[in-house]
Amino acid sequence: MKYLIGILCFLFANASFSQFSFQGETIAAGTKKHFKVPISDKNHTTFIPITVICGIEKGPTLGITAGVHGYEYPPIMAGQRLIKSINPKRLKGIVILVQIANVGSFSNRSPFVNALDKKNLNRTFPGNSNGTVTEKIADFITNSIISKSDFFLDVRAGDASEDLMPYAAYYSNTTMPSASSKGRKMAEALLFDHIVIFKTDGKDYIKKDKPSLYCSAEAFKRNIPSVDIECGRLGMVENEAVLKIEEGILNMLIHLNMKISLEKAIQQNAYLFIENRTYQSSAFDGIYYPFKKSGDYITKGMKIGKITDYFGNTLETVYAKADGIILLTIGTPPIKKGETLLVIGDVNKI
Secondary structure, eight states, rough: HHHHHHHHHHHHHHHHHEEEEETTTTOOTTTEEEEEEEEEEOOEEEEEEEHHHEOSSSEEEEEEEOOOTTTOHHHHHHHHHHHHHHHHBEEEEEEEESOOOOOOHHHHTOOSSSSTTTTOGGGBHHHHHTSSSHHHHHHHHHTTTTTGGEEEEEEOOOTTEEEEOOOEEEEEOOTTTHHHHHHHHHHTTTOOOEEEEEETOGGGSSSTTTTOOOOHHHHHHHTTTTTEEEOOOOOOHHHHHHHHHHHHHHHHHHHOOBBBOOOOOOOOOOOOOEEEEEEEEOSEEEEESSSSSOEEEOOTTTTEEEEETTSOOOEEEOOOSEEEEEEEOOOEEEEETOEEEEEEEEEEEO
């Protein structure tokens, strides 16, 4: 009898340690709870759908955001799967999953910006509690999710016009070796062949007196190991991308010792790292004809596209400015002067 009582006391103690408070409510160990967090300014009202999954055992807190741009659908659909595939009774710690950070963008099918106030959420962090609705969303995510996280993941995809190749990314800074190293291991656990390194030394957005602008940059700025997923293209829902995101996050949970499992995290034999990226922009308004697609390897000087006016006259022949792989290219015809045409990644084995 004493032995049985001892076991029950041990289990109860572990369960009580795992309770988590969010928005004034307590989520019991081994359960999950959905929230619709209202956000409003003097002109607009919206909400943020969030799922909090509270593990059966004590462990770290992982913050995840999807739908920072609401036209990036694969991360959002992967989140719908994760609320079923992350079992709270097989979890150590807490997962705070923002299902759709930018409902105003999502529900209005608005690429890049929130249709309510025309602001880009991923250029608004850390936000403003007295600002417009997008600024208030950023403020809430910063202070109610990022600030509670031990690890952070922002899940992204190619927006409506963006032909994007899948990759993981992590933040790095020489003055933050622990967060950088942990971020790299998290990125490797996401199971993407290519990993982009966001080197932040000397960047304004990482300085204390400057706004972070980007969602995951705000987390890293707080010394939280921070990673991104980029998976999906052209605003499409492709099942392969959705499943790849889900698979990667579940494997990362095992890596972080958050998933109670006999399995070990999958480790790939090699990764291709991208430390430097070259951006090319358009010199004209017009119609863009890409000759290459995302994931293609190109060489400096190669003809990769052209821009015409609205009568078919060539305004610019686009040549690659660097060797590398196309991480992103505009995949739809409209183009504006100064708009990014493509991003080339310099690939290395590290």
